[in-house]
Amino acid sequence: MQQYIALLRGINVGGHRKVPMAALRQVMSDLNFEEVKTYIQSGNIIFLSDEKHTKMQIAKIISKAIVEEFGFEVPVVVKTADAIKKAVEANPFSAEPIETLHLTFLSEIPKHEDVAALNQNSFAPDQFIIQEAYAYLHIPGKYHKTKISNAFFEKKLNLSATTRNWKTVLKLIELIT
Numbered sequence: 001m002q003q004y005i006a007l008l009r010g011i012n013v014g015g016h017r018k019v020p021m022a023a024l025r026q027v028m029s030d031l032n033f034e035e036v037k038t039y040i041q042s043g044n045i046i047f048l049s050d051e052k053h054t055k056m057q058i059a060k061i062i063s064k065a066i067v068e069e070f071g072f073e074v075p076v077v078v079k080t081a082d083a084i085k086k087a088v089e090a091n092p093f094s095a096e097p098i099e100t101l102h103l104t105f106l107s108e109i110p111k112h113e114d115v116a117a118l119n120q121n122s123f124a125p126d127q128f129i130i131q132e133a134y135a136y137l138h139i140p141g142k143y144h145k146t147k148i149s150n151a152f153f154e155k156k157l158n159l160s161a162t163t164r165n166w167k168t169v170l171k172l173i174e175l176i177t
Contacts, residue, residue, distance in 0.1 A: 001050050003048055005078070006078045007076070007078075007105050009160070011041075011042065017074070031065055034048040044164070046081070046175055059076040059107065063075070075160045075161075084169075088103075092136055099166075101137065102137040103163065104136075104137060104162070106153065123147050126148050135161070150162055
């Protein structure tokens, strides 16, 4: 069995796109995922699967089930628990205050040329570094005011993205270990 984390984007924000966590856990169980747990209302799902699907295929399965159950599309990014642990260890901004740190989960490793084009921009004092399928963010101000958003990464890299603050990322690590 492989442990995964599915990260949903844009649910339960401002009373829109409501997805009750109990109903979401039931959807996941109905998909034959095991030991399903959720963390907070923003759509963090920890689960086990012995399916022989890729992470992208699992994300599509979950996304389709959410449309069928709740009536709207939700971008889903799936990572293995081990990959997220490694991503946390690799944080290039780890010396910065925790409240300034965020991790953007990318649905796949972006094309080198797209990353190179992104790196030509400066958003000082906000910073980002892309490694593998993650964008590490150091945002000294308020995250909701930065231009380095999910939409920014999705548009520039042509893939799905969802961001969690560093405290949430660390809590997810705690829940998978």
